[in-house]
Structure formats: structure tokens, C-alpha cells
Amino acid sequence: MEGDEPAGNNERRGTEHSPSGAQRGLRRAAARGGRRKGMGEGRGGGDAMGFVPRCDARPGGWCRSLWASHCHLMRTACSGRSISCGRLMLARPNAGAVRPSASATEPIFSFGVIADVQYADIPDGRSFLGVPRYYRHSLAVLWRAVRSWNAHGGVRFCVNFGDIVDGFCPRDRSLAAVRAVVREFDGFRGGPAYHMLGNHCLYNLPRSELVSELRMPSPPGRAYYDFSPWPGYRFVVLDAYDFSAVGRARGDPVAAAARRFLEARNPNRDKNSPSGLEGAARRFVMFNGGVGGAQLRWLDGVLRGAAARREKAVVCSHLPVHPGAASPTGLMWNYEEVAAVVRRHGGCVVACLAGHDHKGGYAVDDRGVHHRTLEAALECPPGTDAFGRVEVYPDRLRLVGSDRMASTEMLLNSSSSDSVSSTG
Numbered sequence: 403m404e405g406d407e408p409a410g411n412n413e414r415r416g417t418e419h420s421p422s423g424a425q426r427g428l429r430r431a432a433a434r435g436g437r438r439k440g441m442g443e444g445r446g447g448g449d450a451m452g453f454v455p456r457c458d459a460r461p462g463g464w465c466r467s468l469w470a471s472h473c474h475l476m477r478t479a480c481s482g483r484s485i486s487c488g489r490l491m492l493a494r495p496n497a498g499a500v501r502p503s504a505s506a507t508e509p510i511f512s513f514g515v516i517a518d519v520q521y522a523d524i525p526d527g528r529s530f531l532g533v534p535r536y537y538r539h540s541l542a543v544l545w546r547a548v549r550s551w552n553a554h555g556g557v558r559f560c561v562n563f564g565d566i567v568d569g570f571c572p573r574d575r576s577l578a579a580v581r582a583v584v585r586e587f588d589g590f591r592g593g594p595a596y597h598m599l600g601n602h603c604l605y606n607l608p609r610s611e612l613v614s615e616l617r618m619p620s621p622p623g624r625a626y627y628d629f630s631p632w633p634g635y636r637f638v639v640l641d642a643y644d645f646s647a648v649g650r651a652r653g654d655p656v657a658a659a660a661r662r663f664l665e666a667r668n669p670n671r672d673k674n675s676p677s678g679l680e681g682a683a684r685r686f687v688m689f690n691g692g693v694g695g696a697q698l699r700w701l702d703g704v705l706r707g708a709a710a711r712r713e714k715a716v717v718c719s720h721l722p723v724h725p726g727a728a729s730p731t732g733l734m735w736n737y738e739e740v741a742a743v744v745r746r747h748g749g750c751v752v753a754c755l756a757g758h759d760h761k762g763g764y765a766v767d768d769r770g771v772h773h774r775t776l777e778a779a780l781e782c783p784p785g786t787d788a789f790g791r792v793e794v795y796p797d798r799l800r801l802v803g804s805d806r807m808a809s810t811e812m813l814l815n816s817s818s819s820d821s822v823s824s825t826g
């Protein structure tokens with residue numbers, strides 16, 4: 403419910419007001435421009451040259467620095483210190499903070515993005531490899547994401563890239579945890595929230611229950627779908643665990659086939675372990691999965707239709723499908739097959755967005771398709787954030803990230819940017 407505290411989190415948050423015209427102007431100015439190379443430069447601590455942005459606000463005043471764009475977005479009273487700017491939101495300035503751009507116009511529409519909330523009402527912990535995980539705070543990150551999208555006004559829908567609840571959540575409390583997260587998304591006033599399945603969603607809950615709880619607009623028995631949020635644009639949401647051993651009973655034929663698939667590729671007794679596997683072969687672990695044949699054919703058909711209508715398409719998946727945009731252990735089992743379908747409709751697909759690989763990543767393939775893996779909400783220490791909104795322009799997508807989610811400018815190649823007009 404709007405204004406409610408998320409369960410189990412007492413962290414203070416930024417205030418929300420309706421923006422004045424002047425502040426809206428500032429936010430718009432901050433939202434324009436951007437670093438051409440997108441993310442990957444000096445993440446979180448300034449740019450590649452060691453530049454550390456400074457906040458120009460009086461302590462306690464509103465931050466007006468163009469180098470700390472999300473201070474405007476979150477409208478947080480500012481400490482006036484450089485890297486603690488926005489005492490509730492920012493431990494570090496965002497790497498993709500903005501510079502004026504020559505081709506700035508208003509976006510056609512925007513959408514919110516967040517990945518790997520992995521909420522559980524349990525004490526903080528660590529990943530298998532020792533990376534800290536903040537299971538309760540992740541819900542506060544989502545809370546702030548929703549307020550940010552609401553405050554911005556032009557955000558028409560949002561996409562949650564899966565792993566809504568963590569596998570460590572006690573089984574008998576997992577449904578309540580999913581509902582707590584869905585309740586936060588219900589606070590989003592801009593439009594629908596679109597969800598997808600991640601491995602953690604499937605550890606404790608049956609997929610059919612998840613599809614229903616997450617209100618996926620997919621036909622019965624499926625967890626993949628497409629939608630058109632704006633004339634000339636198509637979004638495809640994949641089920642990356644369609645072919646997987648996760649979330650299926652041992653006797654399930656798909657699970658059995660997936661186990662055989664893994665057995666042939668991963669010699670470890672513990673199939674979650676990539677130990678001894680080299681390069682991209684490290685993806686053959688139990689916590690990953692793949693897109694099955696029927697879904698691949700469906701994807702091909704959706705993209706063929708989109709191309710025929712001269713739509714631009716964005717493919718969303720929990721698992722990344724480009725080795726340059728994720729660590730090998732985070733990749734989809736059959737990323738090449740999905741990438742081949744995407745490449746077949748290369749002028750139509752402008753971006754593939756994903757979650758799962760918590761540190762995030764970015765690559766552009768040889769057809770100019772942008773692959774952006776989003777940083778996880780779960781790994782945000784209290785007081786930090788990882789969410790964003792993607793502004794869609796005729797010639798680019800612009801991810802405006804908050805804090806740990808780096809901003810990324812994704813220029814479309816001319817065949818894509820010509821495919822539809824700005825009004826569809």
C-alpha cells in the first residue's frame with residue numbers, strides 16, 4: 403500500500419513531494435545527456451579519470467548538482483558532502499551521471515527496472531562466494547524504486563527481472579514474502595508491473611503459483627509473454643527456466659532431461675558447482691536454465707511479427723544471453739540459440755535486458771543489439787540503491803540508474819532508429 407513501510411525494515415527513506423516546475427526542469431536537465439560509453443567506467447567512484455563528482459547543495463538543502471542526478475530523482479535532503487550526497491540514498495555517486503547531450507529530446511516513454519530483489523525476512527547473509535546479501539533491505543530498495551518511478555511521472559510500466567524472493571526464505575514463509583514484494587509493486591501508479599521467473603523464485607514455490615501470484619499475462623501453463631506498451635514497441639519476457647531442473651519435481655520429464663543435459667556437461671557431483679569448467683562452459687550449473695524449443699519458436703514468431711510491423715523490440719530475461727554482458731556462470735544454458743533468434747531479427751531487437759548476474763554488465767553485439775545485465779537490489783548495503791528507469795527515445799535507450807545501478811546510454815543503429823516514428 404502506498405506509504406506503508408515494507409515489512410521488516412526500519413530504514414529511513416527520502417521524502418516524496420510533488421515536484422515543482424523548477425525542480426521538474428532540473429530533473430529533466432539531469433536526465434538529458436549522458437556518457438556516450440554508458441556504464442563500465444569507474445563504477446561508483448567517479449569516472450575513469452578519477453573524477454569524483456561534488457554536490458553543490460547546502461547541507462540539508464536540495465541537491466542541485468548535475469553530477470548526482472538521482473538526488474533530484476529521489477529529492478533527498480543533501481548533506482552537501484561529495485560522496486555522501488543524499489544521506490539516505492547514496493553511499494557513492496552514480497557512475498553514469500549525466501553530461502549534457504546534443505540530441506536531447508523528451509523520451510517517448512519510460513519504464514522502471516529492478517532486478518534480484520531476493521527478499522526474505524531473515525538476517526543478512528552472504529552468497530556462496532561470500533558477497534554480502536541484505537535480504538530485508540532489498541525491500542526498501544524496491545520501495546524507493548517505486549517512489550522514484552511515481553515521482554518521475556513518465557514511467558508507464560516497470561519490469562522486475564526475477565528472483566523476487568530468496569531461496570533461504572523459509573518455505574512456509576515464501577508465499578508471504580512474494581506477496582510482500584508484489585504489494586510494493588502495487589504501489590507503482592504509472593501502469594503494470596511485469597515479472598519473470600528466476601531460479602530463487604522456483605526454489606520454494608511452484609511455478610504455476612508464481613505465475614498466478616505475479617499476475618503474468620501469459621496463457622495457462624506458460625511463464626513467457628509479450629506486450630506492446632506503446633505503438634511501435636514490443637517487449638518480450640522470456641522464461642529462462644523453461645528447460646531447467648529447478649522448480650520441477652524429480653520425476654518431471656523436463657527436469658529429467660535437464661539433469662541429463664547437465665550430467666553431460668558438468669562432471670561435478672554438486673551440479674551447482676562450476677568447478678573445473680572453463681570459460682562459457684561454467685554456465686552449465688543447476689542454478690541456470692534455458693529456453694525450450696517451443697519457446698524459441700514462439701520468440702521467433704513474435705519477433706517476426708514485430709519486424710513486419712516495424713516495431714522495436716526489447717527482450718527481457720532473468721538470465722543474460724551475451725557473454726560480454728555477464729560472468730560465464732551467469733549465462734543462460736542456450737544463450738547462443740536465443741541470441742541467434744535475436745540476431746535473425748536484428749533490426750527489430752534493440753536491447754536484451756537481464757538480471758541474475760548481480761554485479762551487472764553491458765555489451766553491444768555485432769548487430770548493434772545492446773545487452774545490459776542489471777545490478778542486484780539484494781546486494782545494496784543499507785543506504786544504497788540499485789534500480790533505474792529506461793527512457794526510450796527514437797534513437798536511443800537511456801538507462802538512468804540509481805547509485806549502484808550504473809547509467810547506460812544505448813544508441814540505436816540507424817536501421818532500428820528508422821523503424822518507427824517517435825509517436826509510433
Ligand SMILES: Nc1ccn([C@@H]2O[C@H](COP(=O)(O)OP(=O)(O)OC[C@H](O)CO)[C@@H](O)[C@H]2O)c(=O)n1
Nearest residue numbers: 529530601602674675676689729731732758759760
Ligand atoms: N559456486 C556455487 C555457486 C552457487 N551455489 C549454490 O547455488 C545456489 C544458487 O546460488 P546463488 O548465488 O544464490 O544464485 P543467484 O541466482 O543469487 O546468483 C547467481 C549468480 O550471481 C550468477 O553469476 C545456492 O544454493 C548456492 O549456494 C553453489 O553451490 N556453488
